[in-house]
Amino acid sequence: MMKINHILEADFCVTSVEGRVYWGVFMRLSAITSAATAIMCIASASTAVAQSGGNDSSPIQYFDGQVIRNAMEPKGGTVEERTGNNGSTFYLVNYDGLKMLAVPSSCKPDKTRCIGLGIAVIYRRSDSMSDAEILTEINKFNRSYDFPKAVMNTNGSVSITRYTIADHGSNLGNLRAEFTNLAALAKKYDAQITAATK
Secondary structure (H helix, E strand, O other), X not given: OOOOOEOOOEEEEEEEXXXXXXEEEEEEOOOOOOOOEEEEEEEXXXXXXXXXXXXXXXXXXXXXXXXXXXXXXXXXXXXXXXXXXXXXXXXXXXXXXEEEEXXXXXXXXXXXXXXEEEEEEEEOOOOOOOHXXXXXXXXXXXXXXXXXXXXEOOOOOEEEEEEEEOOOOEEHHHHHHHHHHHHHHHHHHHHHHHHHOO
């Protein structure tokens, strides 16, 4: 039995191509070969606009590192700010044994006042399953849960993703729920794959 584990070691990147910003993760696939790397990118942009924190009903208008910290630190999470190779800012959120990428998007031209946030948990490819078997499990997962979406990346890794917006405002409680629910459902995907490989 081989359990798929979330990525424990990763080098994160944010890259700009023809004016569009992509975020992703360079994974160290030491189980396959210590020299192998792969990339997964999802369209996005980033910024850092400070907003003060508070309780669940505290309003937020934009997504940035301080808002993410205010949402996740009271739940025991930690938030690390990272800088991509083009200078864009994104965040690594450690929560409940998982590492999640959080990338603010839909920002103003000066990369502030971001009203979108992409969140992802990325799993290594299962060596004990074919691509067709993994896709079957992804389809089962997507039919079972409306909240996140699971996708197979070109390198065979699987991303469990969520995109949230604050077009007309939101609050810390909603953002906290985005992260905690995604973490819980990512663990359900992990359990589903583990059961499928027995």
